[in-house]
Amino acid sequence: MPDKKVRVVIIGLDGVPYELIRDLAAKGVMPVLNDLFCEGALFKMASSVPAVSSVAWSTVITGENSGVHGIFGFTDVADSSYRLVFPNFANLKATPFWEQKLFGRSVILNVPSTYPARPMNGVHIAGFVAPDLGKAVYPPALVERLRSWGYEVDVDASTAHQSMELFLRKLNQTLEARTRTALALLEEPWDTFMAVFTGTDRLLHFLWPAVTDSGHPYHQEVVEYFQSVDRSIGQLIECLKGDEALVMLSDHGFEGMRVQINVNRFLLENGFLAFRQAPPRSLNDLAEESVAFALDPARIYLHREGRYPRGKVRKDQEEKVLQQLEKAFSELQVEGRPVVARIYRKEELYRGPETYRGPDLVLVPAEGVEFKAGLRAETVTEPATLFRGKHRGDNAFLFVRALASDWTVSEAPSVEDVKAVLVKLREAERA
Amino acid sequence: MQQEHNAQKTCWNCPALELRGHVDFRACGQSMRKFMSEGQAMAECKRRPELGLFDPSSITFEECPEWEKGPYGYQLRDMRVLILGIDGYLGWTLALWLGSLGFRVAGVDNFNRRRWVKEEGSHSVVPIAPMEERIRAAKEVLEIDIVFREFDILDNEKLQAFIEEFQPEAIVHYAECPSAPYSMVDFEHAAYVQHNNVIGTLGLLFAMRDLAPEASLIKLGTMGEYGTPLTGRPIFEGIFPADAVLHWNGREWSMGGELTPRDPVSFYHVSKVQDTFNVYEACKYWWLRSYDVMQGVIYGVHTDQVAADPRLRTRFDVDEWFGTVINRFVAQAVVGIPLTIYGSGGQTRGFLALRDAMQCMTRLILSPPEPGQYDVVNQISGVYQVRELAETVARIAAEEFGLEVEIQRLENPRVEADEHPYEVVYEKLPKQMGFDPQVTLEEEVYEMLKLLTQPHIRERIEAIRHVILPKTRWSGLHKEVEVLERYKVKPRKAVGLGSDGDREDDLKCK
Numbered sequence: 004m005p006d007k008k009v010r011v012v013i014i015g016l017d018g019v020p021y022e023l024i025r026d027l028a029a030k031g032v033m034p035v036l037n038d039l040f041c042e043g044a045l046f047k048m049a050s051s052v053p054a055v056s057s058v059a060w061s062t063v064i065t066g067e068n069s070g071v072h073g074i075f076g077f078t079d080v081a082d083s084s085y086r087l088v089f090p091n092f093a094n095l096k097a098t099p100f101w102e103q104k105l106f107g108r109s110v111i112l113n114v115p116s117t118y119p120a121r122p123m124n125g126v127h128i129a130g131f132v133a134p135d136l137g138k139a140v141y142p143p144a145l146v147e148r149l150r151s152w153g154y155e156v157d158v159d160a161s162t163a164h165q166s167m168e169l170f171l172r173k174l175n176q177t178l179e180a181r182t183r184t185a186l187a188l189l190e191e192p193w194d195t196f197m198a199v200f201t202g203t204d205r206l207l208h209f210l211w212p213a214v215t216d217s218g219h220p221y222h223q224e225v226v227e228y229f230q231s232v233d234r235s236i237g238q239l240i241e242c243l244k245g246d247e248a249l250v251m252l253s254d255h256g257f258e259g260m261r262v263q264i265n266v267n268r269f270l271l272e273n274g275f276l277a278f279r280q281a282p283p284r285s286l287n288d289l290a291e292e293s294v295a296f297a298l299d300p301a302r303i304y305l306h307r308e309g310r311y312p313r314g315k316v317r318k319d320q321e322e323k324v325l326q327q328l329e330k331a332f333s334e335l336q337v338e339g340r341p342v343v344a345r346i347y348r349k350e351e352l353y354r355g356p357e358t359y360r361g362p363d364l365v366l367v368p369a370e371g372v373e374f375k376a377g378l379r380a381e382t383v384t385e386p387a388t389l390f391r392g393k394h395r396g397d398n399a400f401l402f403v404r405a406l407a408s409d410w411t412v413s414e415a416p417s418v419e420d421v422k423a424v425l426v427k428l429r430e431a432e433r434a
Numbered sequence: 435m436q437q438e439h440n441a442q443k444t445c446w447n448c449p450a451l452e453l454r455g456h457v458d459f460r461a462c463g464q465s466m467r468k469f470m471s472e473g474q475a476m477a478e479c480k481r482r483p484e485l486g487l488f489d490p491s492s493i494t495f496e497e498c499p500e501w502e503k504g505p506y507g508y509q510l511r512d513m514r515v516l517i518l519g520i521d522g523y524l525g526w527t528l529a530l531w532l533g534s535l536g537f538r539v540a541g542v543d544n545f546n547r548r549r550w551v552k553e554e555g556s557h558s559v560v561p562i563a564p565m566e567e568r569i570r571a572a573k574e575v576l577e578i579d580i581v582f583r584e585f586d587i588l589d590n591e592k593l594q595a596f597i598e599e600f601q602p603e604a605i606v607h608y609a610e611c612p613s614a615p616y617s618m619v620d621f622e623h624a625a626y627v628q629h630n631n632v633i634g635t636l637g638l639l640f641a642m643r644d645l646a647p648e649a650s651l652i653k654l655g656t657m658g659e660y661g662t663p664l665t666g667r668p669i670f671e672g673i674f675p676a677d678a679v680l681h682w683n684g685r686e687w688s689m690g691g692e693l694t695p696r697d698p699v700s701f702y703h704v705s706k707v708q709d710t711f712n713v714y715e716a717c718k719y720w721w722l723r724s725y726d727v728m729q730g731v732i733y734g735v736h737t738d739q740v741a742a743d744p745r746l747r748t749r750f751d752v753d754e755w756f757g758t759v760i761n762r763f764v765a766q767a768v769v770g771i772p773l774t775i776y777g778s779g780g781q782t783r784g785f786l787a788l789r790d791a792m793q794c795m796t797r798l799i800l801s802p803p804e805p806g807q808y809d810v811v812n813q814i815s816g817v818y819q820v821r822e823l824a825e826t827v828a829r830i831a832a833e834e835f836g837l838e839v840e841i842q843r844l845e846n847p848r849v850e851a852d853e854h855p856y857e858v859v860y861e862k863l864p865k866q867m868g869f870d871p872q873v874t875l876e877e878e879v880y881e882m883l884k885l886l887t888q889p890h891i892r893e894r895i896e897a898i899r900h901v902i903l904p905k906t907r908w909s910g911l912h913k914e915v916e917v918l919e920r921y922k923v924k925p926r927k928a929v930g931l932g933s934d935g936d937r938e939d940d941l942k943c944k
Contacts, residue, residue, distance in 0.1 A: 018462070056462055077459055078474075078489075084497070087489035089457070089476055094486070131464045134454035134476060134487070160463020161456070161470055201462075208461040284444065285491035299459045375460065390460045 008107065009431045010247040013197040014236060017056060017115065018204030020256035021047040021400035023214065032226055033233035035240065036251075043249065043404030047397075049417035050255035052352055052365055053300050054396035056204070057090070057116040059254035059418050060130075064114060065097035066422025070353030072097040074116060075361050077132065078298050082360075084312065085286040087298075089132055092117045096357055100195075100422055101125065105429055107194025112185055113156070114199050115254075126188055130199055131157040152187070153180040158202055163209050164389065170209065171224050174202045175231060182235040189242045195429065198239070200232055207257045211392025248428035249404040252421060256398030260387040261371035264335070264342050265380035266297040272383060273331050275324075282379045291315050294324050295363075300394075301374035302362030303328060325363060332366055337384055344369045367396060403428075438496070439801060439868035440507040445490035446804045448510070449603035449648045450481040450500065453490070453805070469721050469805065504535060506796045507868060515799060516600055516649075517541040518587055518638070519608030520580075521548070521565060524654075524732065524791065527748045528606060530739035531792040532799075533578030540581035540600045542593070542609065546630075547749070550616065551756055556898045558749035559765060559891055560735060571745035588630065590637040597645045604799045605642065607653045609634060610705070614658070614848075615906040616755045617702035624701040631705035632712070639716040650802035651713065651724040652795060657784050657812065657858070659707050659728060661697030666855030670694050671862055672710075672726060672810020699850055700908070710810075717808035724807075725798050729791065730784030730814030733760035734878040735885050737789050748788075750886075753901040760785065760875075762902060763824055764882040767831035769895045771902060772842035772920055777852030779821030779843060784814030784858050787873035797867040812860040815871040823875075828923040830879050835887055843918040847907040 016024065025045065028037040051058040051069070053076060061074040069075045073096040081088050095116075101109035102123055109125040111117070118133035120141035128149065129139040133156040140146045158177040163170035178200065185198045206228055213219035240249075270276035277290040289296060291313035293306045305321055307314045316324055325348070332343050345367040353361045368374050373393040401416050405428060413420055445451045455466045458473035465473065477490035481500050495501040501508040515532055519525040520541025533539045543565070551557060563571065565582060572578040581600065585592040587609050597605075610631040611617070617627040635653070642649060660669045670678070676690035693714065696707045709726075716722045740748045751757045752765035763773045786794070794813050803809050821841075828839040846852055863869035885891060904915055 055459075077457065081485075081488070085492055086485070087492045088485070089487040089489075091486065131462070132457050132476070132487070134464065134466065157464050159465045159467070160458055160461040161465040161467060161472055163461065163463075164472055204462050208463075285489055287444075287492045287494060287497075373460075 007432060008194065008429055010193070011106070011195045011250065011425060011429050012239075012243065012247045013195070013250045013252070013425065014239070015060075015114070015197070015199030016203050016232065016251065016253050017199055017201040018207055018255055018257050018394065019253040019400065020258070020395065020398040021045075022398060023257070024253070024400050027229050027233075032229050035233045035237035039240070039249070039251070039404065040402060043402055044412065046401045046412060046414075046416050048252065048399040048401040049415065050394070050396045050399045051418055052347055052367065052396060053302065054255040054394045055300065056254050059399070060115045060117075060199075061095055061097075062418045063252070063254065063421045064099040064101075064117070065095070066100070066419060067097040068353055068355065068419060069361055070355030070358035073357035073360065076298055076300075076302055079360070080286060080298070080304070080311075083310070085289055087286055090116075091132065092119060092121065092129065100425055101127075101197075105426065108192055109195040109197070110188045110191060110193045112188060112198040113181060113201060114197060115201065125193060126191060128154075128184070129156070130201060133157075148187075149184060152183050154184050155180060158205055160205055160208075167209070167221060171221070171228070174206060174228065178202050178228075178231055178235060182238060185235075185239055186242060189239065200235070202228070203232065203253075204257075207392040208390055209392070211257060211259050248431070249402075250421070250424065250428070251400075251402040253399045254418065256395040256400075257392050258395040258398075259371060260373045260391055260393040262337050262342070262387060263373045263375055263385040263390075264337070264368075265383055265385065266301050266303070266366070266374050266376050267378055268380040269331075269335065269383045270295055270297060275328065275331075278378075285378070289313065295328055297376040298362070299376045301366035301368070301376065303364040303366070305363045321363075328364060337372070340369065342369050342372045343367065368393075438503065438507040439797065439866060441494060441496040443495045443801065445477055445479065445493050445498075447802045448495070448498070448501075449513075449650065449802060450479050450510070451490055451648055451805075452478045452480050454478055454487060504800075506535075506793065507800045509535065509800055510603065512536070512538050513799070514538045514540070514601060514603045516597070516602035516605045517608065518605065519543055519547075519610070520582065521545055522608055523749050523751070524788075525606075525608045526562075526568065527737055527740055527788060528608075528792055528795055529580055530572060530576060530578065530746060531737055532796065533572065533580060534576055534739050535796065537799075539578070540583075540596075540602070542583050542585060542587060542596060544584060544586040546586075546611070547756070550611065550613070551751055551753065554753050554755050554901050556751065556753035556756070556901045557894065559752055559894045559898070560747050560750035560885065561744070561890075561894065562747055562749045563745040567745050571743050575743045575746060576739060587634045587638060590641060593637060594641045594645060597641050602646055602649045604650050604652060604802065605638070605646070606795065606799070607635065607638060607651060610654065610709075611702065613755045614700035614702045615904070617700055617705070618906055618908050620910075627702050628705045628708070631702075632708045635709045636712050639712060639722065642722055643716065643720040647720065647722060648805075650799070651722060652798050653709065653713055653724055653726050655706050655710060655726045655728045655810075656703060657728050657730050657814065658699050658703040659696045659710060660694070661699050662782070662851055662854045662856055663695075663697065664851060664854055666857060668857045668859050669812070670859050671812045672728060699848070714808045717806055721806040723803040723805055724809070725803060726808065726810045727795075727798065728810060728812045730786045730812075731758050731760070732786055732788055732791050733758060733875075734788035734873070734882060735761075736878065736881045737792060752895065753898060754904045754906065757902070759783075759820060760823055760827065760879065761882065763827040764831075764879060764886055765895045766902060767827055767837050767839045768883065768886045768892055769899055770838065771899060772840035773824040773828060774842055774844050774903060775820050775824050776844055776848060776904070777846035779819065779824065780853035781820045781850065782817055782854065782856035783820070784812065784817050784860070785823075785875070786813060786815050787871070787875070787878045789873050789878075790815050790869075790871045793872065794863050794869055797863065797869055801867050809862075811862045812858055813863060814858065814860050816875070817856060817858055818875070825923045826875060827879055830876060831883055832923070834880060835883050840920055840922050842920040844904065845916040845918060847904045847915050849908045
């Protein structure tokens with residue numbers, strides 16, 4: 004049964020940048036959000052490094068950095084091998100807030116990287132990457148109801164390669180089913196309710212220019228999509244009693260993309276990376292003379308002796324290789340502009356027992372630059388074509404509507420601070 | 435040390451692969467589609483669920499503990515192989531062969547082959563036990579457990595139920611009527627053979643789509659699908675190589691990757707060609723994976739397993755419908771029927787000993803294609819003229835067994851060229867899968883003569899001598915074929931079988 008503490012509602016809008024959500028609210032596209040924003044405080048928030056959903060949401064729900072929760076990206080390399088794995092909820096080394104007693108009975112809908120679902124006090128429907136709905140849902144009995152509501156974990160982004168109309172139609176269908184599901188779950192008993200809308204991120208990847216360019220052929224559709232998201236949030240809010248604390252947030256921001264840099268191709272062309280066969284099938288074709296390789300988007304790993312089967316970089320060589328890599332990436336320019344805004348070393352980013360598994364360097368891209376770590380790219384640079392938007396790390400947003408006045412949020416919050424906000428909100432007693 | 439032929443195959447080739455969909459990090463998107471060109475495939479392993487989701491390109495057979503080193507390459511531990519047509523000449527031999535290697539073997543048969551041979555008034559000249567006894571003996575003598583079901587694979591419901599129950603990781607499809615003359619008897623026989631073979635295979639493909647899409651299908655075709663192109667162009671392995679070019683009218687096109695022409699030589703062979711297209715399309719539509727095995731003419735009677743106990747012997751047919759040429763020659767030599775060659779006897783074909791066929795099939799099973807990959811292998815170990823084969827059998831029978839053997843040329847009952855060029859490409863099995871033939875023609879003919887000259891088998895050949903000579907004409911005429919010529923092969927020096935001596939008398943591959 005719900006307890007006497009303040010109930011907390013968390014609504015996620017994946018990838019929506021601070022400036023955009025503020026504008027959409029202020030200009031009347033998202034009137035529900037506009038009204039809500041008047042009742043609380045809206046912040047620009049820093050994402051994780053790298054600014055990808057798997058890391059950012061894992062940080063949001065645990066309050067820990069990757070050195071503790073162990074999620075460094077959508078991919079990782081299994082210990083002592085070249086096996087590329089897709090870490091998921093089973094690999095998360097820290098506890099998500101809903102597994103803490105404080106948060107009571109929870110309904111958790113579509114939080115990325117929480118697949119497969121596992122027993123908890125409440126309901127959990129995992130977000131992407133979640134290839135099997137049957138394993139994405141707790142309690143399992145809910146699966147059939149979800150199917151009857153037309154619930155999909157995510158829009159099939161590959162449809163955008165076929166037709167933007169089809170993609171938009173699927174995006175709207177996914178949103179409708181997600182909203183229907185959220186409304187049904189709101190009727191269950193809960194103390195904490197969290198729902199993440201991920202279609203926003205998918206839309207912005209393909210149609211970022213359509214957001215600001217009113218002459219873009221899909222401008223109207225993009226505006227209508229955000230209106231639909233606003234209506235969905237409105238429907239959820241209507242089901243609330245009004246005495247709940249409310250948090251809204253995105254996990255990272257967005258910006259336009261002008262060029263893609265293929266990091267592994269750069270490593271290859273500059274002698275840091277070599278493969279046993281061309282084109283390589285996987286990291287398993289890494290040659291022993293390789294000193295570094297990258298995982299998406301721009302996590303650079305030294306090919307260490309003892310850590311990888313054919314690794315040859317000895318401990319006493321590491322610093323020298325790192326400096327060479329930093330120099331090479333710092334000097335990389337496209338059209339006269341550097342592509343790297345900042346290079347982090349492992350120890351600057353991560354603290355905790357999982358740190359040893361993290362990348363040795365993480366590149367933060369300059370504005371408009373997208374890093375990718377595919378192995379078969381034939382050029383270092385690729386122009387932006389179908390993908391026109393990309394993640395940005397410094398302009399996520401956080402909105403908090405608290406019921407008590409004694410809470411505080413840092414003026415420059417990051418995704419690592421969200422969990423503490425939730426705890427604070429939840430600890431308050433209901434009036 | 436030489437690397438095993440399948441060491442660098444990856445989870446894409448493994449039947450334990452469970453594709454889960456794709457992620458595309460450029461759009462943070464996932465797709466439940468298993469096969470697409472965009473994005474990164476995600477897989478799970480049915481055998482090692484602890485691996486979670488991973489990139490199926492990043493584990494090789496060499497690295498995977500489920501694939502252990504065996505005599506024919508890395509072998510999937512307890513790999514489940516379903517043999518359709520397990521009661522036949524090849525099916526039974528393969529069941530015992532694979533069982534001895536540690537595979538888990540299941541099989542299906544409806545004993546049609548026993549009925550077809552009986553219809554001719556014939557029988558297997560090497561006595562074979564009923565299936566129950568065969569299975570019991572396999573357990574007693576070789577400690578092999580074989581799961582058997584009796585049904586017709588045209589009964590798709592039963593086939594589906596058994597596939598669901600056994601969960602095969604490879605399916606060997608021998609369950610077809612393998613006789614060209616049988617298909618040429620009359621309309622009923624032609625229609626029966628085509629329905630049995632084509633629809634049986636089609637049903638199997640649908641069952642695989644729904645229940646075993648990750649299993650590889652090793653489908654028995656025949657070299658006869660190609661015919662004998664009179665231009666003398668090479669007979670490629672089913673698919674034109676990358677550098678094949680078509681010139682026409684001053685222009686040229688690459689033919690690489692296209693199916694090569696087929697020119698089947700009987701309604702039975704037509705059924706095999708239809709199968710080829712059905713399998714090819716199924717791989718394209720449903721991402722099934724298959725080797726279409728263009729097998730040459732098999733001869734021989736011996737593997738260590740079938741020779742281990744009389745109850746384990748495989749069938750050996752020598753009648754005009756189901757006897758293959760070398761096997762029939764040996765039986766004729768044993769009972770003093772002149773060895774019959776059609777026309778000039780210049781027909782050239784690819785041949786393979788039974789034991790070597792088993793080795794090839796094992797290597798194919800252990801080297802599964804990737805999802806969607808349809809591939810063809812020409813499964814032979816040598817190319818011989820029929821006339822030369824008859825002379826070899828006659829010589830060994832005379833020199834090693836003291837048999838008086840004549841050869842007779844008959845009017846050809848078939849429609850085929852009896853003198854023609856024949857250049858077969860057979861490279862995939864030896865060069866890509868490590869196939870190393872272990873049996874010479876002379877050794878296997880010797881083994882056959884040794885077995886067939888035993889009194890009880892000689893008696894069984896005598897009992898069916900009236901069905902050995904050809905009566906079925908491609909033209910439909912019901913008339914005895916005429917003898918054109920009869921002659922004896924001049925004896926030569928002993929060939930020194932079993933010794934390491936001079937082998938200059940061996941037939942040379944063309």
